[in-house]
Amino acid sequence: MTQTITNRIAGAAVRAAGRDTTPVFNPASGEEIARVVNSGASEIDDAVDAARNALGEWAAMPALKRARFMFRFKQLLDEHADDLAREISREHGKTHDDALGEVQRGIEVVDFACGIPALLKGSYSRNIAPALDSYSDRQPLGVVAGITPFNFPAMVPMWMYPIAIACGNTFILKPSERDPSAPTFAWELFQQADFPDGVLNVVHGGKQAVDAILDHRGIAAVSFVGSTPVAEYVFARGTAQGKRVQALGGAKNHMIVMPDADMDQASDALMGAAFGSAGERCMAVSVAVPVGGDTADRLVENLVPRIQALKIGPSTDAQAQMGPLITRQHLEKVTGHIEKGVAEGADLKVDGRGVSMQGYEDGFFIGGSLFDHVTTDMSIYREEIFGPVLSVARAGTYDEAVAMINAHEFANGTAIFTRDGDAARDFAERIEVGMVGINVPIPVPAASHSFGGWKRSLFGDYAVYGPEGVNFYTRLKTVSARWPAGIRSGAEFTFPSLE
Secondary structure (H helix, E strand, O other): OOEEEOEEEOOEEEOOOOOOEEEEEEOOOOEEEEEEEOOOHHHHHHHHHHHHHHHHHHHHOOHHHHHHHHHHHHHHHHHOHHHHHHHHHHHHOOOHHHHHHHHHHHHHHHHHHHOHHHHOOOEEEEEEEOOEEEEEEEEEOOEEEEEOOOOOOOHHHHHHHHHHHHOOOEEEEEOOOOOOHHHHHHHHHHHHOOOOOOOEEEOOOOHHHHHHHHHOOOOOEEEEEOOHHHHHHHHHHHHHOOOEEEEEOOOOEEEEEOOOOOHHHHHHHHHHHHHHHHHOOOOOEEEEEEEOHHHHHHHHHHHHHHHHOOOEOOOOOOOOOEOOOOOHHHHHHHHHHHHHHHHOOOEEEEOOOOOOOOOOOOOOOOOOEEEEOOOOOOHHHHOOOOOOEEEEOOEOOHHHHHHHHHHOOEEOEEEEEOOOHHHHHHHHHHOOOOEEEEOOOOOOOOOOOOEOOEEOOEEOOOOEOHHHHHHHOEEEEEEEEOOHHHOOOOOOOOOOOOO
8 A cells, every 4th residue: 555645743643634645756666655645725724823832832942952952853863864865765766875965964954053052142232321231132933934845855954944943933844745755754853852742844735835835924934945936936925925035946057177177076076066866956067167178178078988987776776876867757857958958059978868777667767968069048058957967068268157157047056176276266256156166066055154046046135054044034133221220310302322
């Protein structure tokens, strides 16, 4: 009998009121392995009620005591990291080592959340005027929600709810319906850490659940990670309801390769950044920008045999370097992008289409693809493919390469490979992108910093996790206090001043 994955509300498994479900597949075999419930407005209402019921006691709890719960959660995540990685691989398809890396990066944000007392201590000023003191602190928003994508089913939710909850909020998570088991498993560990029921709730579903979250007046803020069209929609609809919204969208990440770069290092970096997790990363490098014809020729010459030698396989194969795509529909979409690239005149050096694996004939596999002589007017350059397709867009000069990147509508991440410190420093200053790597192909910030792009890669004023995450999930309150001994007699009609 097929497993049904249900909601988790107020500390218990709860089936949605309707009987509508969505299939969950093993991408390696193409087999349906579970069904996940589709929630609507009534389930969101129930989750908001549970979160609101838990909010008063949780928000009033000392920050240090809240952090102790988070320490227990972190310990359980450490103990069950392999189990969580297996859940990710089974439904997403990424290799076990890749999934384990995802779990570790999520745990790093939980580590950061454990230190929340130091970030909430506020400030105090004595005698800013005669007998007048002023202090400020950051207080929780209330019930908040997160809507997360399929490509990092454990890590991206952990970018959100540990910080929100450590700050004193209660949380509703709507994970992707394509791989719902990992966030549900993490919820089980969260409950084992003895958090009060209702502090974290998980509600499954598709657009109906998303719209119910965005429209619900009981939800103060929404965090989202996904494609740019949906991020723009989430931001517009959520803010129209008076919510605070951070919505992270798509990407087209470029990596400049300078003539002085170590070509083997640059090539290896591109292999991992373009083809790791089958390219299903918002920080994947999808465009290599070699500077100069000789640099481009040497780079392509280095990349072709590496891509042809990529080991494709299921997550159960310890030798696999790249697994399948998430669904058959996404496989068809990526294949369609390759067909467009060929039709538009790009030079397809390595064609990843048509991969068939014995015993996994129905899996959603594709090999790595490499295009050369890609120009900025081509759709494979303009659009986010979200698959293992690397384009080489040649630049005649460094300035031309920088201008190419700055002209793109997406500005999530970028990188430069060079031995030249002047070029690296200039690149970091001039590039109009939110996250920059210097000889680092995937510059995902550490948990003590914050993750966020520019332009159409981020809608809203706050990046996720780190200090920006704390600011997003809290609001500033400032108090001015003067006690009776310092109060002047008589009414004052002038605007208050420090005199």
